[in-house]
Amino acid sequence: MATWKGVLFTGLVAAALTGCKVTATDTHYESDPDHFISGLFFDARDTGRHYPAESWALTNATEACRGEPLYFETSSGRVRVYGSPAYSETSFRAAASELERRIDGVLSRFQLRWPDFVEDRTAAAPYPRQVIGCLSPNVAQSEVASASLSAVAFHPYYGQWPPETGQIVSHELVHFVQENLSRYDAGYSLLPYWFSEGQAVVVAGEPVAPVYQHYDYDPLRDVIPGDAANTPYRFEHYGLAYRYLEKANGALAMTVLLEMVQLLDWDGGFDGEISTGESRAFVEAFNSAGLVDHWNNYLSFQRFRSEYHDLLSSSY
Structure with a gap:
């Protein structure tokens, strides 16, 4: 693992690189x-x-x-x-x-x-x-x-x-x-709650908030489940935040981002969290992955977090 992931990480850098949604109803599952x-x-x-x-x-x-x-x-x-x-x-x-x-x-x-x-x-x-x-x-x-x-x-x-x-x-x-x-052997998830749930919402085909409603919620502030407001539509906004990244960069880039987080966990040099609560491994991987905004300009994690609503406003 260390060899091929080290090659992947080096190449990408050189190139500029838990609560879940519940939608259950009172009727029952039917399958033969x-x-x-x-x-x-x-x-x-x-x-x-x-x-x-x-x-x-x-x-x-x-x-x-x-x-x-x-x-x-x-x-x-x-x-x-x-x-x-x-x-x-x-x-x-x-x-x-x-x-x-x-x-x-x-x-x-x-x-x-x-x-x-x-x-x-x-x-x-x-x-x-x-x-x-x-x-x-x-x-x-x-x-x-x-x-x-x-x-x-x-x-x-x-x-x-x-x-x-x-x-x-x-x-x-x-x-x-x-x-x-x-994750490699971290004892807890290294992904921000909004990212984890947003990706799950998009991949599972669940509803995503319309872009013009982005001011209704601040998804990137929900780093852990305890940060979330008691509003069910927040999951649609997690999906909106994640979809922005995937739309600008592609699904493969999101997969590579996850693999880079695992590499940093395996390396062991990026333990702990930054001041806003996100894991250092996630933030370092995000900043090293060469992600871009909808204008194809480099997008750091800090910029995405601070300019989220401005970015969404100008994307439609």
């Missing part, structure tokens, strides 16, 4: 169990493939499967879902099918194929060639799914999933991909 992805059940006590135990890579929701030996693995071998034998076989298969069917679509928005993701994701994560799922009692019915670096947790009762489950899973898979591309 006969069309679930095929696979088999296994016991980790026989295979030795135990659920991840590294606390730095799990959250309260995804920690629920620690010590659970039962898992369902899809025929491709890419997806494995752990959980208590108290949960139905259908719930295991439904979660595995959602992950298997949606991961490629999410990765394509990052300009990645599955082999690229396997190569680029943090080598510190358990099972780098699999997407790990968890049927977790710590995921509320209204949330459906919740992602961490090592796993994606699901509400364990398939019959209670809402009809928009597919979109919610795609949103959470974005977070799973983000964390695997931007």
